[in-house]
Structure formats: C-alpha cells, structure tokens
Amino acid sequence: MSVEILMQDTKIEKMTxxxxxxxxxxxxxxxxxGAGLCFVIDNEDRLLGVLSDGDIRRALLKGDTLNTKVDEVMAKNFIALHIDTPNHQIQETISKKIKYIPLIDSDGILKDYSSNLQSRCHPIMQPSLRGNELEYVIDCIKTNWISSQGSYVQKFEEVMAEYCHIPNALAVSNGTVALHLSLVALGVGEGDEVIVPNLTFAACVNAVIHTGARPVLVDITSDTWTLDPSEVKSSITDSTKVIMPVHLYGHPCDMDAIMAIARQHNLLVLEDCAEALGTSYKGKPVGSFGDSAAFSFFGNKTITTGEGGMVLFHDKNISEKAKILRDHGMSKTKRYWHNEVGFNYRLTNIQAAIGVAQMERVDEILKKKHVIADTYNHELFACSRLTLPPSADWATNSYWMFTVLLDDYLSERKDKLITNLLNKGIETRPVFYPLDDMKVFKQYSGSKNSVSRNISRRGLSLPSYVDLSKEDVRDISKLIIKEINNLD
Ligand SMILES: Cc1ncc(COP(=O)(O)O)c(C=O)c1O
Structure with missing residues (x-):
C-alpha cells in the first residue's frame, strides 16, 4: 500500500x-x-485496547486460534492522548516504536488517531502532483533539456494561450516578474501611474515601483473584494497609464466596468490572474479582457511549477518585445548583441514540464476546488459569526483560497483563533494587510480604502488544497465552529 493511499483513506472507522x-x-x-493494528472499542466507542498483527502472531504461536476473543490478546495498557492535544505534542509522542496514537475524549471515547503518516494537520495549501509531473521531469533529465530551452516550455505556453483565449504566452520565472515584464513591455515607466487595488499581495505594487512608475492604491468593493470601478474612475489623472485589476482569491473583478473606464480614458489593462486560473467573468476566462495577463505558478497556486509564471498578450508586437526583454534584451538575429536593457526572466524546461502535467489536470483540479468550496459553504452557512466569500451573479469563482470574514468579536481574537486551530492541526491564514498601512507603500495611497481595511481585519483563509476530501472539509468546518464557540 502506498503512503498516499494510507494517508488519504485510513479514516478512524477503518481502524476500529x-x-x-x-x-x-x-x-x-x-x-x-494496512496499518498493522486496530483499535478495540466497546459499543459506545470507548477505547479498550490496541491489537497489532504482532500481538496476533504471538498469540497464535502460543496456541490461541483465530476464534480467540480479541480482549484476551489485545494490549490494555496502551498509550492514548486527549483529542485536544496540540498537534506538535502528538508528533513528539510518535516514535519508531509508537507509530499510531489513538486520540480520545475525557470519557475515553475514541475520536481519531494520529500517525507519522496521517498527521492530523491540514495545511492551508499543498500541491497535488499525482499526474504526469514526475514522468515529464524525468524526460527532461534523460534528454538533457533542463534549462530554459526545450519542448515543454513551448508546450506550456501553447496550452496556457489556448486555455486563456489569448494568442501570445511567455513562460517566466514567477508571477512577480510576469507583472514586471508585462508593465515594461507595455511601455510603463517613470512619470506614469498605475492603478492597483489596496488589498492584494505586495508583488503587484513592487512590480510597478520597479518600473519607475507610481502605483496608486485604491479601494475594493465589499461584494467582490476586488477593484472598485468608481474608485478607479475617481483616481484617474493625466499620468494614469494602466489599470491593474487583481482577481483576488479567485473572484473576478467587474471587468465590463473596468474595461469601459479603460476605453473611455484610453488606458491599458493588465489583469493579475495569479490567484485566478479557472476564474471567469460572464463566462469568459479572466486574463482575456485586458491588454495583458499575468499568472503565478508558485507552490500554493491552483496549478504549480514550484516557482513560475506566465505573461500573455493580445498584441503580437508587444509579446515579441517582451520575449526579447525576457532574454536579456538580446537581439534575436545576432547573439550577444543587445538593443534593449533586458532581464533573465526565463522558466526552465523542468518547471514547464511540471506545468504541462498540471494543465492536463486543470479541469479535475478546478472541479475539486469547487467541491471544497461548496462543502465549506454548506457546512459554514449556518454559522452567523462568519461571512462566506463573495460570489457575484456574473462570477465563476475558482475559489483559489477559501476565505471567510469573522465578526467583530472574533476579528479581535483572530490570532488566538489561528493558534487554537493550529494546535488542532488546522492551518489558517489572515488575509493581506492593506498595502497603504505599510510605511513603504503609504505614500501611494489613492483613496480612503476603508473596505480593504475592513476585509483585511476580518478575513481568514481556510485549508484549500486540492486533495482535501469532502469529509476533511466537513471535519475542518465542525472544528472551526467548535473553536469559534469556545473562544473567550
Ligand atoms: C495577486 C498576486 N499577484 C502576484 C503574485 C506573485 O506571484 P509569485 O509569487 O509567483 O511571484 C502573487 C503571489 O503569490 C499574488 O497572489
């Protein structure tokens, strides 16, 4: 039996x-x-003993038969821990000798177990690499194509271009340089302003600052957690060149409104789709609306290449310019001759190989993300202390990271809630800070930004990795509600 099967399938019911x-x-x-032991319980689920295959072997050798009752053979002085034992303490108790620890409540009722294979820990994210990822990486190594040239890079670009409905795709080293390369290729530089939402990952604002342009941080709407078109409109100046809608946590921006403003004011649009592969707006994939789109394939993203990114353009000439910039600004016809000041932003063939394998499974991955979100929505719906993530009528949310809002009481105790949940093996994460709260970005504040402050204060992201089962999500939800109700 493989480790993966044991980790996924060995629920407590199969151990008793x-x-x-x-x-x-x-x-x-x-x-x-397949665990080599079972937990012996009474008809009220009280744990009475632990019985290993070794115990049975020894009993048979001593003359017992297969008809011997288990309570004559099982170990009655076993080690068990309380179900509320912090995860790190459970892990400390697991040793070479004790591989499985039953977890019981104060009445001795068996609630769960932990092992070195099945820790009771649900990380916020982890990649799912069970398709052709390994095979394609081995292929790169066997054929010696491990650098940034090779068939997987081209294939990855083609697959992404087709998926996003944008003709020109360039694989790059990460999502941050995808944004930077896109801005430089679009001609953004000193004297320009770029409108960026105030609630997003800092890569968005850093990429703008590195071009020499000035970011203008504006507020989001409470029903999308993305750029507020009316704030965008009122922030436009003669220097505004680009609007950067960020499809945050998998929810799309209101692209009709943003594109109308862009057209009216002759502005370029760079869509940050780092968190939104598989998201669509009115049935059309995000990234396909603006002049350019940037994706990230960091390990926590919907599909991953470890580190990696992709930038896509509608305009072939701009894409050609970006391709040269990606490769040191070197002339395509004269090696070591540079007409531009460029970068090395290339992705390796090994990373692209992982990306190709991941894209083969993108529909399956997105389907699983929807099951996770539907289950959370169903399980947490009745909890009045939580607000579920937004989903506008026109949105297909890809639910990159399932994020809820806490009420005021819980928000003030968010750190404690996070620690308590972590002690129970559930990793949660606060959402981004409003960018203009930070000293380095304060000067770029472009509006009151009260919504971004509110969402930031109250937001909490829950485990959202692809391989979470429905039962996992149900268990996590129940535990969250229990911890919320016990929080003082
Ligand atoms: C919205 C957004 N934009 C950009 C990035 C940057 O991507 P990367 O980490 O691949 O550089 C991230 C990253 O994690 C992100 O969440």
Whole structure:
C-alpha cells in the first residue's frame, strides 16, 4: 500500500474493531487498513485496547486460534492522548516504536488517531502532483533539456494561450516578474501611474515601483473584494497609464466596468490572474479582457511549477518585445548583441514540464476546488459569526483560497483563533494587510480604502488544497465552529 493511499483513506472507522470480535475479525480489519493494528472499542466507542498483527502472531504461536476473543490478546495498557492535544505534542509522542496514537475524549471515547503518516494537520495549501509531473521531469533529465530551452516550455505556453483565449504566452520565472515584464513591455515607466487595488499581495505594487512608475492604491468593493470601478474612475489623472485589476482569491473583478473606464480614458489593462486560473467573468476566462495577463505558478497556486509564471498578450508586437526583454534584451538575429536593457526572466524546461502535467489536470483540479468550496459553504452557512466569500451573479469563482470574514468579536481574537486551530492541526491564514498601512507603500495611497481595511481585519483563509476530501472539509468546518464557540 502506498503512503498516499494510507494517508488519504485510513479514516478512524477503518481502524476500529468491536470488542466482541475474534482474532479472525481483527486480521480482516488490519488487512483492510494496512496499518498493522486496530483499535478495540466497546459499543459506545470507548477505547479498550490496541491489537497489532504482532500481538496476533504471538498469540497464535502460543496456541490461541483465530476464534480467540480479541480482549484476551489485545494490549490494555496502551498509550492514548486527549483529542485536544496540540498537534506538535502528538508528533513528539510518535516514535519508531509508537507509530499510531489513538486520540480520545475525557470519557475515553475514541475520536481519531494520529500517525507519522496521517498527521492530523491540514495545511492551508499543498500541491497535488499525482499526474504526469514526475514522468515529464524525468524526460527532461534523460534528454538533457533542463534549462530554459526545450519542448515543454513551448508546450506550456501553447496550452496556457489556448486555455486563456489569448494568442501570445511567455513562460517566466514567477508571477512577480510576469507583472514586471508585462508593465515594461507595455511601455510603463517613470512619470506614469498605475492603478492597483489596496488589498492584494505586495508583488503587484513592487512590480510597478520597479518600473519607475507610481502605483496608486485604491479601494475594493465589499461584494467582490476586488477593484472598485468608481474608485478607479475617481483616481484617474493625466499620468494614469494602466489599470491593474487583481482577481483576488479567485473572484473576478467587474471587468465590463473596468474595461469601459479603460476605453473611455484610453488606458491599458493588465489583469493579475495569479490567484485566478479557472476564474471567469460572464463566462469568459479572466486574463482575456485586458491588454495583458499575468499568472503565478508558485507552490500554493491552483496549478504549480514550484516557482513560475506566465505573461500573455493580445498584441503580437508587444509579446515579441517582451520575449526579447525576457532574454536579456538580446537581439534575436545576432547573439550577444543587445538593443534593449533586458532581464533573465526565463522558466526552465523542468518547471514547464511540471506545468504541462498540471494543465492536463486543470479541469479535475478546478472541479475539486469547487467541491471544497461548496462543502465549506454548506457546512459554514449556518454559522452567523462568519461571512462566506463573495460570489457575484456574473462570477465563476475558482475559489483559489477559501476565505471567510469573522465578526467583530472574533476579528479581535483572530490570532488566538489561528493558534487554537493550529494546535488542532488546522492551518489558517489572515488575509493581506492593506498595502497603504505599510510605511513603504503609504505614500501611494489613492483613496480612503476603508473596505480593504475592513476585509483585511476580518478575513481568514481556510485549508484549500486540492486533495482535501469532502469529509476533511466537513471535519475542518465542525472544528472551526467548535473553536469559534469556545473562544473567550
Ligand atoms: C495577486 C498576486 N499577484 C502576484 C503574485 C506573485 O506571484 P509569485 O509569487 O509567483 O511571484 C502573487 C503571489 O503569490 C499574488 O497572489
């Protein structure tokens, strides 16, 4: 049995045997769970003993038979921990000798177990690399194409271009340089202003500052958590050159409104789709609206290449310019001859190979993300202390990271809630800080930004990795509600 199967499938129910059973029944349970032991319980789920395949072997050698009752053989002085034991303490107790620890409540009722394979920890994100990723990486190594030339780079670009409905795609080293390269290729530089939402990852604003242009940080709407078109409109000056809508947490921006403003004022639009692969607006994929789109394939993104990014352009000439800039600004016809001051922003063939394999599974990955979001929405709906993430009528949210809003009472105790949940093996994460709250970006504040402050104060992201099962999400939701109700 592979580690993955054991980690995913061995639920507590598959680990238990009723105390009325015999050794034959025990072997059947152990054979199915692949863990080498089972937990013996009474009809109220009280844990009475632990029985390993070694215990059974020794009993048979001593003359017991398969019909011997389990309570004659099982270990009754086993180690168990309380279900509320912090995860790190559980992990400290697991050793070479004790691989499985039953977790019980104060009445001795078996609630769960932990092992070195199945830690009770749900990270906020982790990649799912169970397709052709390894095979394609091995192919790169076997064929010696490990640098930034090779068939996977081109294939990855083609697949992304088709998926996003944009003809020209360039694979780059990460999402931040995708933004920077795009801005430089669009001609953004000193004297220009770029409108950026005040609630986003700092890469957006950093990329603008590195071009020499001035970012203008404006507010978001409470029903999309993305750029507020009316704030965009009132922030436009003679220097404004680009609007950067960021499709935050997988929810699309109101692209009709933003594109109308851009057209009216003759502005360029760079869509930041780092968190929004698979998101669409009125049925059209994000990234396909503006002049350019940037994606990130960092390890926590919907699909990943470890580190990586993609920038896409509608205009072939701008894309050609970006391609040269990506490769040191070197002439395409004369090696080592430079007509531009460029960068090395290339992606390796190995990373692209992972990207190609990930894109083969993109529909499956997005489907799973929707099941996760639907389950959270269903389980948390009744909890009046939480506000569920937005989903406008025109939006297909890809739910990159499922993020809820806490009420005021919980918001003030957010750190404590995060720590308590982590001790129970559930990693959660606060949302971004408003950029203009930070000293380095304060000077770029472009509006009151009260909505971004509110969402930032109250936001909490929940485990959202692709391989979460429905049951995992149900368990996590129940635990969150329990912790919320116990928080003082
Ligand atoms: C909205 C947004 N833009 C840009 C980036 C930057 O991408 P990367 O981390 O690949 O540089 C991120 C990153 O994580 C992001 O969330």
């Amino acid at each position: 045997l009723d105390v009325t059973g015999n050794l034959r029944d025990a072997l059947a349970v152990i054979d199915k769970n």
